[in-house]
Amino acid sequence: MLTFTTVLGASGTLIASAAAGKILSHYGKEDLAKTLNILTHAGAYSYGIYLCIKVIRLAAGTFLGIF
Numbered sequence: 369m370l371t372f373t374t375v376l377g378a379s380g381t382l383i384a385s386a387a388a389g390k391i392l393s394h395y396g397k398e399d400l401a402k403t404l405n406i407l408t409h410a411g412a413y414s415y416g417i418y419l420c421i422k423v424i425r426l427a428a429g430t431f432l433g434i435f
Contacts (some may be wrong), residue, residue: 374419382412 385408392401428434 371419378412378415382408 389401
């Protein structure tokens with residue numbers, strides 16, 4: 369349940385960021401929109417990598433009895 373909620377929240381954040389980027393671009397703030405896009409995607413990729421590492425550690429701990 370926690371993972372589903374987390375993915376839902378991350379998806380909502382990406383959608384809101386895209387909408388904010390469109391609004392900023394519409395009002396001529398392309399640099400700010402690009403920065404927002406880069407920061408949002410960097411955060412999403414970082415969290416995805418963190419979640420993958422967490423899943424791998426859990427699997428290793430379960431099957432190998434470590435951690």
